[in-house]
Amino acid sequence: MQNSPAARQAVVVGAGFAGAVTARELADHGYQVKILEHRAQIGGNMYDYPRDGVLTHLYGPHIFHTGNQKVFEYLSRFTRWVPYEHRVLGRIKGKYVPIPFNFRSMEELFPSEEAAMLREKLTAAYPGQDRVSVLDLVHNPDPDIARLGEFVFENVFVHYTAKQWGMPVEQVDTSVINRVPVVLGYDDRYFRDPIQMMPEQGFTPLFEAMLDHENITVELDTDARSRLTLTEDGRILLDGETFTGPVIYTGAPDELLDCRLGALPYRSLRLDFETLETDSFQPASVVNYPNEEDFTRITEFKKLTGQAMPGRTVILREYPAKYQPNTGMEAYYPIDSEESHALYQRYREEFARYGNLYFCGRLAEYRYYNMDAAVDAALRLSAELVK
Numbered sequence: 311m312q313n314s315p316a317a318r319q320a321v322v323v324g325a326g327f328a329g330a331v332t333a334r335e336l337a338d339h340g341y342q343v344k345i346l347e348h349r350a351q352i353g354g355n356m357y358d359y360p361r362d363g364v365l366t367h368l369y370g371p372h373i374f375h376t377g378n379q380k381v382f383e384y385l386s387r388f389t390r391w392v393p394y395e396h397r398v399l400g401r402i403k404g405k406y407v408p409i410p411f412n413f414r415s416m417e418e419l420f421p422s423e424e425a426a427m428l429r430e431k432l433t434a435a436y437p438g439q440d441r442v443s444v445l446d447l448v449h450n451p452d453p454d455i456a457r458l459g460e461f462v463f464e465n466v467f468v469h470y471t472a473k474q475w476g477m478p479v480e481q482v483d484t485s486v487i488n489r490v491p492v493v494l495g496y497d498d499r500y501f502r503d504p505i506q507m508m509p510e511q512g513f514t515p516l517f518e519a520m521l522d523h524e525n526i527t528v529e530l531d532t533d534a535r536s537r538l539t540l541t542e543d544g545r546i547l548l549d550g551e552t553f554t555g556p557v558i559y560t561g562a563p564d565e566l567l568d569c570r571l572g573a574l575p576y577r578s579l580r581l582d583f584e585t586l587e588t589d590s591f592q593p594a595s596v597v598n599y600p601n602e603e604d605f606t607r608i609t610e611f612k613k614l615t616g617q618a619m620p621g622r623t624v625i626l627r628e629y630p631a632k633y634q635p636n637t638g639m640e641a642y643y644p645i646d647s648e649e650s651h652a653l654y655q656r657y658r659e660e661f662a663r664y665g666n667l668y669f670c671g672r673l674a675e676y677r678y679y680n681m682d683a684a685v686d687a688a689l690r691l692s693a694e695l696v697k
C-alpha cells in the first residue's frame with residue numbers, strides 16, 4: 311500500500327462484523343482498505359464451516375436477531391435469510407422446560423393446581439406486564455410468588471450464573487441476572503426482536519460477499535501487532551512507515567499495549583464438539599444445563615440452521631473458563647465491574663494521542679455487543695469517517 315494520498319487509505323484490524331462492515335463502507339466510499347486478521351479465516355466469532363458435512367459455528371452458536379431495520383437491510387445486501395425463531399430448553403429436575411422460564415415451564419415442574427394458582431397470582435400482581443425480573447419475584451410481598459421466585463432463582467439462575475462467570479451469584483452484576491427474565495405467559499421465544507433470521511448459506515459466505523470488493527485486501531494469519539507500531543509521539547507506523555489514514559482496531563485494547571497497565575478480565579469458553587451418527591440428539595437447537603453438569607449448554611447445529619443431514623449431527627458442549635491472555639484462548643465475554651471499566655478507560659486515555667486510531671466492536675469497546683449492535687456501531691463509525 312502506498313502512503314500517498316494517505317487520507318484515502320485505511321487499515322482495519324479484525325474481520326468480524328465490526329471490522330468487515332467498516333472495511334466495506336470505507337471501500338464503498340473510495341478508500342483502499344487493508345484488513346489484518348490474526349485468525350486463519352474471516353468472520354470473527356461468526357465464522358461457520360462444514361464439520362463432517364454439518365454447518366457448524368466454530369466459536370459457539372450465533373443467532374441473528376434485531377429490532378434495527380437499518381442493520382437488517384444493510385446485511386441483506388450480502389445474504390438471503392431463512393426465518394428462525396430461537397427456542398431454548400433447560401434441563402431442570404430431569405425435564406426439558408422452556409427458558410426463559412414461562413407459564414409452560416411452571417406447568418411442567420409444578421402440580422397443575424399449584425401452577426394454576428401461581429398463574430392467576432402473577433397475572434394479578436403484574437397487570438399488563440409480560441416479563442418480570444426474577445429478583446422482582448423474589449422480593450414480591452406475596453409468599454407464593456416469592457417462593458416461586460426463589461425456586462426459579464435456585465434452579466435456573468444461581469448455578470448457571472456461577473458457572474458462566476466463575477463467581478458466586480451475589481458477586482455478579484444484577485444487570486447480568488436481569489438479561490434473562492421470567493415470562494408472564496406462554497411466549498417461549500428466547501429473543502423478542504421482530505427480526506430473527508439465519509443467513510441462508512451461513513455466516514462465512516455473508517462475510518465473503520461483504521469483503522469481495524476491489525478496494526479491500528485481507529491478510530489472514532496476521533497479528534496486527536507485528537505490522538503496526540504506536541510511537542511515543544502519537545504516530546502509527548505501518549511496516550515501519552508513518553501511516554496517517556484511519557486505523558480501525560477491533561481487537562482487545564490491552565493486548566495492543568502488551569497489557570502494560572494490566573490485563574482486562576474476560577470470560578472464555580472451552581468448546582467441545584462431537585459428531586454423532588444419529589438423526590437427532592436433543593429436542594431443541596440449544597438445551598441449557600443450569601445445575602449439575604460442568605457445561606452450561608449443548609447446541610445441536612443442524613437445528614439452528616435447518617440443515618437436512620439424515621443420520622448425522624454435530625453437537626457442542628460449552629464449558630466456561632477463565633481467560634488467560636496469550637495462551638491461545640479466546641476472550642469472549644467482558645467482565646462487568648467498576649475496576650474492569652476503570653482499567654479500560656485508562657487504556658483509552660493511553661490511546662488518546664493517536665488521532666487516527668479508532669476502536670470499534672465487542673473487544674475494542676469492552677462491552678457485550680450482539681451482532682446487530684456491532685454492525686450498527688461499525689456503520690456509525692464509518693459514517694463519521696467518510697464525512
Ligand SMILES: Cc1cc2nc3c(=O)[nH]c(=O)nc-3n(C[C@H](O)[C@H](O)[C@H](O)COP(=O)(O)OP(=O)(O)OC[C@H]3O[C@@H](n4cnc5c(N)ncnc54)[C@H](O)[C@@H]3O)c2cc1C
Nearest residue numbers: 324326327328348354355370373534561671672679680681
Ligand atoms: C459464545 C458466543 C455466542 C454468541 N452468540 C450470539 C448470538 O447468538 N447472537 C448475537 O447477535 N451475538 C452473539 N454473540 C456476540 C457476537 O459474537 C459479537 O456481537 C460479534 O462477535 C462482534 O463482532 P466484532 O467484530 O466486534 O468481534 P469479533 O467477532 O470477535 O471479531 C474481532 C476480530 O478481530 C481479530 N483480532 C483481534 N485482535 C487482533 C490483532 N491483534 N490482529 C489481528 N486481528 C485481531 C479477531 O481474530 C477477530 O476475528 C455471541 C458471542 C459469543 C462469545
